[in-house]
Amino acid sequence: MPKLTGIKNINVAVFISGTGSNFINLIEHSFKKKSKFKIKLVISNNPKAKGLKYAKKYKIKKKIINYKNLKNSEKDILSELDKTNIQIICLAGFMKILTVNFIKRFKGKIINIHPSLLPKYKGLNTHERVLDNNENYSGCTVHYVNSKLDAGKIILQKKVKIFKNDSSEKLSKRILKHEHLLYPRALKKIISSL
Numbered sequence: 001m002p003k004l005t006g007i008k009n010i011n012v013a014v015f016i017s018g019t020g021s022n023f024i025n026l027i028e029h030s031f032k033k034k035s036k037f038k039i040k041l042v043i044s045n046n047p048k049a050k051g052l053k054y055a056k057k058y059k060i061k062k063k064i065i066n067y068k069n070l071k072n073s074e075k076d077i078l079s080e081l082d083k084t085n086i087q088i089i090c091l092a093g094f095m096k097i098l099t100v101n102f103i104k105r106f107k108g109k110i111i112n113i114h115p116s117l118l119p120k121y122k123g124l125n126t127h128e129r130v131l132d133n134n135e136n137y138s139g140c141t142v143h144y145v146n147s148k149l150d151a152g153k154i155i156l157q158k159k160v161k162i163f164k165n166d167s168s169e170k171l172s173k174r175i176l177k178h179e180h181l182l183y184p185r186a187l188k189k190i191i192s193s194l
């Protein structure tokens with residue numbers, strides 16, 4: 001008989017708006033032998049999000065939310081999360097802000113990845129602002145989501161060196177590689193603390 005103690009199979013939803021490289025990376029990690037989670041659902045506010053192709057490929061349930069009315073949109077998302085028994089939400093390039101009420105329903109169970117060394121450079125156009133300020137380092141951060149933008153408790157962070165000839169595209173590509181290492185580690189860390 002296999003030993004059942006310690007086995008966890010956490011149902012995860014990923015929220016995306018665009019390319020979905022973090023989404024596919026989490027899917028790949030979920031297939032690893034020692035993985036303690038399954039990606040059960042993807043939510044997108046953008047029907048054209050490129051990342052949605054991975055839902056089709058891996059037969060992951062997807063839900064497009066039109067966001068015309070915020071209250072109804074979040075109601076639809078919550079109903080989908082309940083139906084699919086989601087325990088953890090990973091925001092991965094999701095460009096909508098969740099309301100306080102939504103966050104309360106999933107308190108301590110929503111995490112986000114942001115391409116900067118938070119608390120520095122919250123919000124949009126991160127790499128451009130970092131380069132404009134001649135920073136020597138940038139990086140990426142996985143953090144809990146609270147009611148303030150990019151301000152929740154930090155789970156893991158990775159510092160990345162900025163080079164003299166960096167453009168925002170080059171920097172973003174380099175940081176993205178680190179995001180793909182950091183996000184699964186952060187998810188693993190919070191699952192083991194559940």
Ligand code: GAR
Binds near residue numbers: 051124176
């Ligand atoms: C990632 O760099 C992520 O850190 C960033 O959007 C990109 C999504 O890429 N998120 C934010 O800026 C959130 N404030 P992906 O769609 O390829 O995963």
